[in-house]
Amino acid sequence: MPNTKPANSSNGGHIRALVSVHDVMPETLPQVDRILSVLNEEGIAPVTLLVVPGAGWSSEGIERLDRFRARGCELAGHGWLHRVERITGLAHRMHSRLISRNVAEHLALDRVGIHRLIARCHAWFVDQGLGAPALYCPPAWAMGPIPRSTLATLPFTRYELFSGVLSAQTGRMHPVPLTGYEADTGVRTVAIRAWNRLNRRRAAQRGWIRIGIHPHDLDLRLAEDLRRDLRRFRCHAGYSEIGAA
Structure with missing residues (x-):
């Protein structure tokens, strides 16, 4: 159920927020638990967890994912390894330096x-008894050179891209402004803070915003910005609600 706690429009109460936690892997589970505790304290639900299937999950880790799901979290696919062994081509190299570093495996x-x-990503969830996920988000939101028509032949029904959420069956893109907080250098802090400011304004026009949280964000330079945004946008929704109205 989406959180429809009343809030006035001055603090984002009329904007529906999609809250996701990225890079869910065995080694990030302590940070994911901490983030979920913060979200629970703020009364934020639903939450989407972007899971990396090829990261070496044990049976205990799978059980933890299943418990997250039982608590109401939606599990989504997020690549396979979440890393690349080599950078290919100029476009990939520029993307790596400016945005993705070594994670944009597509x-x-x-x-x-x-x-x-x-x-393979989709099949892993089914094989582990975690249900069939509806949402897929490529690492760093970089889908790569695959036609949208081809995505419709795959089992995921929605894809999260940098610009918004794509409905696979209809091919319709739903633009949704995005905020992020993975700022571990001074340059990234300035750039991401400016990006977030722009997208908060865009969200006021669109009526939607995506809040993408990475495992270490609570300890990075924009941690307080993240907490303020969690309190600013008090009406929450799931990805399935995009384009449903």
Whole structure:
């Protein structure tokens, strides 16, 4: 159920927020638990967890994911390894330096490789008894050179991209402003803070915003910005509600 706690429009109460936690892997579970505790204290639900299937999950880790799901979290696919062994081409190199570093694994693959990765990701959840996820978000929101028509042939029904949420079956893109907080350098802090400021203004026009949280964000330079945004946007929704109205 979305959180529809009343709030006035001056603090974002009329804007519906999609809250997600990225890079859910065995080694980030302590940070994910801490983030979920903060979100629970703030009364934020639902929450979408972006899970990296190929990160070496044990049976205990799978059980923890299942407990997250039982608590109302939506599990979503997030690549396979969440890293690349090599940077391919100028575009990938620029993306790596400016945004993704070494995590945008789609950019190191051709369309066939991307198709196989996405299909493998979806199958992993089903094989582990975690249900069939509806949402897929490529690492760093970088989908790579795969046609949207091809995405419709894969089992995911929605894809989160940098610009918004794509409905696979209709091919319709729903633009949703995005805020992030993964600022571990001074340059990134300035750039991301300016980006977030712009997207808060865009959210006032769109009526939607995405709040993307990475595992270490509570300890990085924009931690207080994140906490303020969690308190600013008090009406929460799930990704399935995009385009439903």
